[in-house]
Amino acid sequence: MNLDELYGALGLDPAALRRGDFPVTSPIDGATIARLAADSDADTEAKIARGAGAFPAWRDTPAPRRGELVRLLGDELRAHKDALGRLVTVENGKILAEGTGEVQEMIDICDFAVGLSRQLYGLTIASERPGHRMMETWHPLGPIGVITAFNFPVAVWSWNFALAMVCGDPVVWKPSEKTPLVALACQALLARACEKFGDAPDGLLEVVVGGRETGTLLVDDERLKLVSATGSTAMGRVVGPRVHARFGRTLLELGGNNAMIVAPSADLDLAVRAILFAAVGTAGQRCTTLRRLIVHDAVRERLVDRLKTAYEGIRIGDPLEPETLVGPLIDRAAFDSMQATLGRVAADGGRVFGGERSLGDRHPDAYYVKPAIVEMEAQTEDVRTETFAPILYAIGYEDFAEAIRIHNDVPQGLASSIFTNDVREAETFTSAAGSDCGLVNVNIGPSGAEIGGAFGGEKETGGGRESGSDAWRAYMRRATNTINYSRALPLAQGITFGEG
Ligand code: UN1
Secondary structure (H helix, E strand, C coil), X not given: CCHHHHHHHCCCCHHHHHCCCEEEECCCCCCEEEEECCCCHHHHHHHHHHHHHHHHHHHCCCHHHHHHHXXXXXXXXXXXXXXXXXXXXXXXXXXXXXXXXXHHHHHXXXXXXXXXXXXXCCCEECCCCCCEEEEEEEEECCCEEEECCCCCCCHHHHHHHHHHHHHCCCEEEECCCCCHHHHXXXXXXXXXXXXXXXXXXXXXXXXXXXXXXXXXXXXXXXXXXXXXXXXXXHHHHHHHHHHHHCCCEEEEECCCCEEEEECCCCCHHHHHHHHHHHHHHHHHCCCCCEEEEEEEHHHHHHHHHHHHHHHHCCCECCCCCCCCCECCECCHHHHHHHHHHHHHHHHCCCEEECCCEECCCCCXXXXXXXXXXXXXXXXXXXXXXXXXXXXXXXXXXXXXXXXXXXXXXXXXXXXXXXXXXXXXXXXHHHCCCCCCCCEEEECCCCCCCCCCCEECCEECCCCCCEECCCHHHHHEEEEEEEEECCCCCCCHHHCCCCCX
16 A cells, blocks of 8 residues: 555545645655644644634533544544554554554543443532532533654544543644654544534544644643643653643653563563563653563573573564564654663663664664663663663662662653562562552563553653543543532531521
8 A cells, every 4th residue: 555545545635745844754764754734823723722612512412422422433443443553653663563553552442431421420428417418520621732742643642532522622632743644644534433423513623733832832721721741751841830830730641761670480481572572662662661671680691691582583674564573763863862872871881782773774764773782780870761762771689679679769650560470579569668650560561551541650750640440530620519408508517607
């Protein structure tokens, strides 16, 4: 399938994707695959206004009916799974299995949200006053802004969008400037779903194409009651205070520095497979990517040797080829940052295996790399910093308490895992005294979470929770209602006020 056919299959007009001066390149070979019209400030303003305009009608649409739109979107995603997955691969560079896996994640969250549309439950609460009833109700929050990163260009949007839809909130979406095409494709698929739905208001999803300044317009706009932003900790440090200064809400998914503890009792066969997927999958560009291996000294050498052998056998190359396991990095800046980090950690005494550029002759404008393993004697500042590239640091430990200390001694708190067959270690790791992350796994790697749980992390990861469990509450406002059905007016706390 050529590109124009792919665009057409997703409901995009190929000619319209060539009319602008905002270039989109494919990390596979560096070629320009579209020139979009970027949104001016006035365009962005108009789109936010359209989102705000859609709110009253959508708010007043019953939640199960709102869920029907998400069901129809899920149908479109099922029907276009291969095409959208392929476009994710072309625009982002992740391998096809992961591109289509990302679309499956979207389908899953749509299914979840459809069920949720009939389960936006509030509590009923015992009142201390006779003849009174207390309850809480959940109402739509208002139009919201969603800012997404290049690495999960559609799944993370869908976590937000599917929940926002059933919660009654129109969405203004600013995708990464590196991956706007897949966003336009999602919008086109939603348009089909809206047609089948019948009476959806215009403006339920507005996509704005642009860079950081465009994102800032969303951040500062009082009409957007929640800004859900995925990206670096540096981005979150700017977005958080700005949104809070106008008393907006934030949902932040920022950097991770995810680790795995490998204990002496671990099943090393399983651990090696889990490490490979978590450390080199998506070319190390997941926020949940495994970056630190904290491995007991008794198994350290054996495990690292086995990993080196496994790394040698990894097929690096065109992510559209089925045998490929590692596609390109997103761009030159990612490559430069990886090389700079490797240079510094080597100077700090780290023993670096791999990390070199690959396929540079064939693709001078694309950045393929051999994933790196770096054996470190200590957790240096570079190890404590997230470099968004496939670098896996291996650090030894002697006793379990030390392993947990090293594990938690980073500023980020997203995903974590332990490989052990010792129930005490496993339970300690998942306990309050164990991992301080938002995602804590036993005998699986830190990446590849299912949508059913709440996704997000602590510390510099930003504290947000998206996707499953009760993450929907971030998209609604809660009202506590007290209803007096008696003929008296008793006051709470037994207060008497001007009576007898
Ligand atoms: C991300 O990298 O921003 O748990 C999201 C995972 C995926 C989502 C990653 N389900 O790795």
